Amino acid sequence: xxxxxxxxxxxxxxxxxxxxxxxxxxxxxxxxxxxxxxxxxxxxxxxxxxxxxxxxxxxxxxxxxxxxxxxxxxxxxxxxxxxxxxxxxxxxxxxxxxxxxxxxxxxxxxxxxxxxxxxxxxxxxxxxxxxxxxxxxxxxxxxxxxxxxxxxxxxxxxxxxxxxxxxxxxxxxxxxxxxxxxxxxxxxxxxxxxxxxxxxxxxxxxxxxxxxxxxxxxxxxxxxxxxxxxxxxxxxxxxxxxxxxxxxxxxxxxx
Amino acid sequence: xxxxxxxxxxxxxxxxxxxxxxxxxxxxxxxxxxxxxxxxxxxxxxxxxxxxxxxxxxxxxxxxxxxxxxxxxxxxxxxxxxxxxxxxxxxxxxxxxxxxxxxxxxxxxxxxxxxxxxxxxxxxxxxxxxxxxxxxxxxxxxxxxxxxxxxxxxxxxxxxxxxxxxxxxxxxxxxxxxxxxxxxxxxxxxxxxxxxxxxxxxxxxxxxxxxxxxxxxxxxxxxxxxxxxxxxxxxxxxxxxxxxxxxxxxxxxxxxxxxxxxxxxxxxxxxxxxxxxxxxxxxxxxxxxxxxxxxxxxxxxxxxxxxxxxxxxxxxxxxxxxxxxxxxxxxxxxxxxxxxxxxxxxxxxxxxxxxxxxxxx
Numbered sequence: 001x002x003x004x005x006x007x008x009x010x011x012x013x014x015x016x017x018x019x020x021x022x023x024x025x026x027x028x029x030x031x032x033x034x035x036x037x038x039x040x041x042x043x044x045x046x047x048x049x050x051x052x053x054x055x056x057x058x059x060x061x062x063x064x065x066x067x068x069x070x071x072x073x074x075x076x077x078x079x080x081x082x083x084x085x086x087x088x089x090x091x092x093x094x095x096x097x098x099x100x101x102x103x104x105x106x107x108x109x110x111x112x113x114x115x116x117x118x119x120x121x122x123x124x125x126x127x128x129x130x131x132x133x134x135x136x137x138x139x140x141x142x143x144x145x146x147x148x149x150x151x152x153x154x155x156x157x158x159x160x161x162x163x164x165x166x167x168x169x170x171x172x173x174x175x176x177x178x179x180x181x182x183x184x185x186x187x188x189x190x191x192x193x194x195x196x197x198x199x200x201x202x203x204x205x206x207x208x209x210x211x212x213x214x215x216x217x218x219x220x221x222x223x224x225x226x227x228x229x230x231x232x233x234x235x236x237x238x239x240x241x242x243x244x245x246x247x248x249x250x251x252x253x254x255x
Numbered sequence: 256x257x258x259x260x261x262x263x264x265x266x267x268x269x270x271x272x273x274x275x276x277x278x279x280x281x282x283x284x285x286x287x288x289x290x291x292x293x294x295x296x297x298x299x300x301x302x303x304x305x306x307x308x309x310x311x312x313x314x315x316x317x318x319x320x321x322x323x324x325x326x327x328x329x330x331x332x333x334x335x336x337x338x339x340x341x342x343x344x345x346x347x348x349x350x351x352x353x354x355x356x357x358x359x360x361x362x363x364x365x366x367x368x369x370x371x372x373x374x375x376x377x378x379x380x381x382x383x384x385x386x387x388x389x390x391x392x393x394x395x396x397x398x399x400x401x402x403x404x405x406x407x408x409x410x411x412x413x414x415x416x417x418x419x420x421x422x423x424x425x426x427x428x429x430x431x432x433x434x435x436x437x438x439x440x441x442x443x444x445x446x447x448x449x450x451x452x453x454x455x456x457x458x459x460x461x462x463x464x465x466x467x468x469x470x471x472x473x474x475x476x477x478x479x480x481x482x483x484x485x486x487x488x489x490x491x492x493x494x495x496x497x498x499x500x501x502x503x504x505x506x507x508x509x510x511x512x513x514x515x516x517x518x519x520x521x522x523x524x525x526x527x528x529x530x531x532x533x534x535x536x537x538x539x540x541x542x543x544x545x546x547x548x549x550x551x552x553x554x555x556x557x558x559x560x561x562x563x564x565x566x567x568x569x570x571x572x573x574x575x576x577x578x579x580x581x582x583x584x585x586x587x588x589x590x591x592x593x594x595x596x597x598x599x600x601x602x603x604x605x606x607x608x609x610x611x612x613x614x615x616x
Contacts, residue, residue, distance in 0.1 A: 056509060059508060061372065
């Protein structure tokens with residue numbers, strides 16, 4: 001087996017909200033066909049961290065970033081890089097399901113494609129179907145593709161958002177607590193999907209749920225106060241952590 | 256077990272609805288009746304106004320019938336009345352106002368919600384809303400002393416030079432409008448004798464920006480109206496845009512949308528019903544605005560082919576002629592009011608229907 005390739009090389013990322021220094025230089029690698037889970041107590045910077053990977057953090061008024069993130073050999077924070085292109089290749093699923101209101105299920109899934117200038121109906125229909133199938137939503141919505149996306153249940157909406165992200169086929173998919181607003185059955189479905197996605201994508205997922213991290217990820221990074229305390233294979237981090245703070249967190253002594 | 260079930264059952268009526276005793280307190284009942292009275296009072300007032308207008312305009316309606324609303328004549332000495340020129344004046348000025356104000360207002364609202372730093376958005380938003388507090392007679396004064404001279408010396412001569420009947424663009428405008436409205440004229444010619452020919456229509460429409468430059472007129476009134484309805488449309492669309500969660504914008508950005516694309520697919524698309532509602536509220540204000548329009552529209556009771564020329568709106572003719580009118584003229588003015596009342600109701604109803612049908616989708 002060949003050595004897996006580091007698709008994302010994140011180095012010394014610092015991020016601020018105004019004067020608040022929330023990320024203090026963590027560095028991480030994410031490899032191809034890997035699910036990387038980010039865990040840590042609230043306010044430790046893991047959501048901010050994931051939002052620096054597709055340069056969404058800087059959209060918040062007063063927010064700043066420094067450091068480098070190499071994606072496929074190119075630093076996405078280089079001044080010459082078009083942020084729109086970065087986001088086309090690094091997709092994101094958010095904490096709260098956010099389908100576009102006023103758009104049908106079909107239009108929601110094809111939104112990213114239409115942004116890329118794909119207009120042909122047959123091509124759109126083909127990708128919409130395959131994306132919805134990958135997101136395990138096709139059977140539930142195939143007869144109501146023209147109904148509004150916001151009319152679906154919360155769990156379905158989140159799978160719709162996943163299908164919307166998959167439609168543009170980004171090599172990296174970021175997930176910011178994608179199941180925290182969902183019921184256990186919907187959560188199980190999304191987790192199952194994430195494990196299937198591993199075959200084709202790199203997934204970086206923020207989760208508050210340590211069992212979830214243990215179930216679905218290959219690697220886990222433990223964040224505390226804006227720094228990465230420990231980054232290791234998930235099996236090792238949860239059974240034999242090398243840092244005392246990691247051990248205290250995963251055994252529930254704080255957080 | 257069975258006993259418990261029976262106990263539960265006793266709570267239900269035959270059709271399975273729960274029996275709940277309501278409003279057991281006297282104060283709750285009084286409160287309910289008071290609110291109900293208020294609600295019905297509004298409806299009663301609307302109906303009373305309609306009946307009052309109908310009664311007052313009855314002599315005119317009996318004399319001219321429905322043709323009053325489509326006849327282009329207003330001749331008090333001969334006691335011949337038709338409201339078409341005023342309907343045209345009202346719809347024309349309102350249309351111009353919407354044409355100018357809607358893109359501008361949406362632009363301001365988008366700037367305030369999407370682009371401007373919070374501190375600037377607050378200040379600008381405050382002043383936009385201040386515009387709504389200026390009494391309309393002040394707008395009218397401004398229109399007469401500032402806007403009309405500018406229109407007469409600069410804007411209208413420029414428009415006549417660029418788009419007037421002698422220019423190529425004027426002829427193109429004439430051809431376009433003729434092509435657009437000929438089907439209407441054709442259908443009209445089937446039922447009426449003196450329908451316009453294509454040539455006459457072309458001559459009419461190519462003069463859309465025809466001179467001379469009076470300063471006051473339909474376009475000037477439309478411009479004043481557009482300023483007056485801008486705060487209404489801006490502040491309501493701004494509220495609508497603010498209700499769109501941040502997550503929707505981020506979803507669009509995360510898909511690789513540019514800032515404008517993100518606004519288009521996550522904000523504008525979702526706000527359409529609200530924006531239409533805002534536009535209709537603005538239109539409602541434009542249709543009924545009396546004082547400012549009366550001061551700058553030029554007050555001529557005719558339909559002119561040029562939108563630069565003086566005209567008359569429904570509200571302005573009532574304001575102008577009511578003090579000296581009696582008998583049939585008075586009744587005809589009331590009938591003009593009735594037409595305004597009905598047009599406003601129809602437009603608002605249509606807008607409600609549009610918003611409802613969009614909400615359901």
